[in-house]
Amino acid sequence: MKFFFHLNNSTGWTHDREGHELDGVSQALETAVEAARSLLCADIAEGKPVDLGSYIATDDEIGREVARVTFDEVVTFHSR
Amino acid sequence: MKFGHPLELLVRSLELQTTLANEDREAVLALPYTLRTLDPLSYLVREGEKPDKCPILVSGFAYRQKMTAEGTRQIVAIHTPGDALDFQNLFLNIADHNVQMLTRGEVAFVKRKDMQDLSLSSRKIAEAMFVKTLIEASILREWVVNVGRRKAPERIAHVLCELGARLKSMGLDGEYRYELPMTQEELGDAVGLTPVHVSRTLKLLSEEGLITREKRSIGFPDWERLCEYADFVDRYLHLDVRVSP
Numbered sequence: 001m002k003f004f005f006h007l008n009n010s011t012g013w014t015h016d017r018e019g020h021e022l023d024g025v026s027q028a029l030e031t032a033v034e035a036a037r038s039l040l041c042a043d044i045a046e047g048k049p050v051d052l053g054s055y056i057a058t059d060d061e062i063g064r065e066v067a068r069v070t071f072d073e074v075v076t077f078h079s080r
Numbered sequence: 081m082k083f084g085h086p087l088e089l090l091v092r093s094l095e096l097q098t099t100l101a102n103e104d105r106e107a108v109l110a111l112p113y114t115l116r117t118l119d120p121l122s123y124l125v126r127e128g129e130k131p132d133k134c135p136i137l138v139s140g141f142a143y144r145q146k147m148t149a150e151g152t153r154q155i156v157a158i159h160t161p162g163d164a165l166d167f168q169n170l171f172l173n174i175a176d177h178n179v180q181m182l183t184r185g186e187v188a189f190v191k192r193k194d195m196q197d198l199s200l201s202s203r204k205i206a207e208a209m210f211v212k213t214l215i216e217a218s219i220l221r222e223w224v225v226n227v228g229r230r231k232a233p234e235r236i237a238h239v240l241c242e243l244g245a246r247l248k249s250m251g252l253d254g255e256y257r258y259e260l261p262m263t264q265e266e267l268g269d270a271v272g273l274t275p276v277h278v279s280r281t282l283k284l285l286s287e288e289g290l291i292t293r294e295k296r297s298i299g300f301p302d303w304e305r306l307c308e309y310a311d312f313v314d315r316y317l318h319l320d321v322r323v324s325p
Contacts (some may be wrong), residue, residue, distance in 0.1 A: 038277050
């Protein structure tokens with residue numbers, strides 16, 4: 001099955017026009033979580049503002065959204 | 081640019097750094113080979129297998145990769161037409177990595193024994209093959225620096241610059257534009273980023289006017305500025321270095 005991972009952040013949409021062959025929705029969800037964490041890591045490492053409201057909308061082949069991963073869901077912060 | 085004999089591109093590639101005598105050129109062109117057209121993802125070399133042939137890329141693109149135990153892939157080199165895809169295993173008895181087609185393309189398969197014999201028959205040919213293997217090591221060093229030390233935009237820009245410079249050296253690209261032979265997923269595996277990260281980064285490079293994109297076609301409006309941005313210095317490709325006699 002092909003899934004498309006569209007990123008929405010403060011600059012707008014970055015659409016995935018190629019898509020990725022994956023086994024199913026659960027693998028697509030894992031992929032979206034991994035992607036969100038990777039983007040957050042890069043922004044933090046580069047000292048950029050972190051937009052926790054960004055999200056990755058995952059569509060299936062017929063354009064139906066099957067998952068939405070918001071960046072604040074994929075990290076846990078502890079302050080002491 | 082068209083080449084009549086499938087091994088002419090190999091001769092051209094070897095002669096980028098080493099001047100071959102006429103008889104050396106003829107010896108390369110006289111190698112027996114089997115020409116096959118292969119689909120994307122076809123394996124040319126498999127990790128763990130004994131190499132018995134030396135594939136030469138005639139058209140299309142290929143890549144060298146290793147897999148982790150978890151099944152994630154790191155692409156460690158991209159190959160362009162004219163590249164010998166397995167000089168690295170010419171005298172090793174087990175392949176320690178995989179080589180696969182990136183796009184559909186033609187490959188000339190030469191028996192490993194014939195290639196070994198050729199390398200031992202002429203000092204200049206041996207030198208040219210050794211130089212190619214050294215350059216592959218040089219490129220690998222640059223890729224380690226790229227993945228380990230550069231930020232995402234520079235990493236991707238660097239790979240785009242390298243491909244452009246290599247295609248140009250073989251006379252295979254259009255001026256300041258070429259067809260990117262990789263999906264965003266494959267590009268991500270070459271630079272250690274997720275496909276979504278690649279997508280966001282390509283968009284950023286476009287917005288900064290460093291590249292233009294139309295489907296897979298990548299254009300470079302200001303090649304010098306992109307090279308500077310990417311920290312790309314083509315010294316490691318050794319494109320214009322002639323080997324001393």
